[in-house]
Amino acid sequence: MLIGELSRRTGVSPRLLRYYEAQGLLEVKRGPNGYRHYDEDAVVTVRQVRALLKAGLSTEVIRAVLPCARGERPEFDWCAELWDILNGELAAMDERIDDLQRMRSTLAGYLAKT
């Protein structure tokens, strides 16, 4: 399918689809026109990319995560390293959450004092 259709089917702008491609997140073939031709899988891939971005991962991390998420080459040590990366991300998030919740109770305290 062409980029417009993929855009419509995923709700992601063509601009971003090209960007994801440039970041190595999305494979695409070119017709003799130079037009991009995506296969069906692209829809799934784009959805995964969006989900991971929404989860706060960078495209760089996603590039590492994706092949594993797609079930390709689930090799041992390689995925273990990946696992570390993800755990690092999770830890960072947990820390942020903690900070936030601590502030929340502080604020709750101020509110209660009223």
Next chain:
Amino acid sequence: MLIGELSRRTGVSPRLLRYYEAQGLLEVKRGPNGYRHYDEDAVVTVRQVRALLKAGLSTEVIRAVLPCARGERPEFDWCAELWDILNGELAAMDERIDDLQRMRSTLAGYLAKT
């Protein structure tokens, strides 16, 4: 105290202290020189700002949060609104965490299948 001292005492660069002021997070008086003069409270305020930033809040949200965090004017409806903002932030974070954890179990599934 002058900006250099506040910077030393908080570990925050003068550049950022000026930025926080520009964002309306930090009050400061000027001497006849044009030099900024901070009072003692500024140290506490800066620490609060740093904590909230680290917790992932934007300066815009922090501007709304701060007066309440400092115990000033803890008025009802006003702080209720604030509460909504914070809950919104927390909800967004929880959602991101959820996404991330879902991806994590997906990945874990792939790993287990090996």
Next chain:
DNA sequence: GTTGACCTTTCCATCGGTGTGAGGCCTTAA
């Protein structure tokens, strides 16, 4: 009076995910 430390403002840069627009090619239908 000069040196050096400190302050001022203003402007430019960064990074990553996006938006937007210009200028141009391709294809199809009127």
Next chain:
DNA sequence: TTAAGGCCTCACACCGATGGAAAGGTCAAC
């Protein structure tokens, strides 16, 4: 043949927190 609409690349702009440089004012100490 032309108009419309889809596609291409390239390039500039934004946001938000932060760093940094440049050019200049101020003050204290020697």
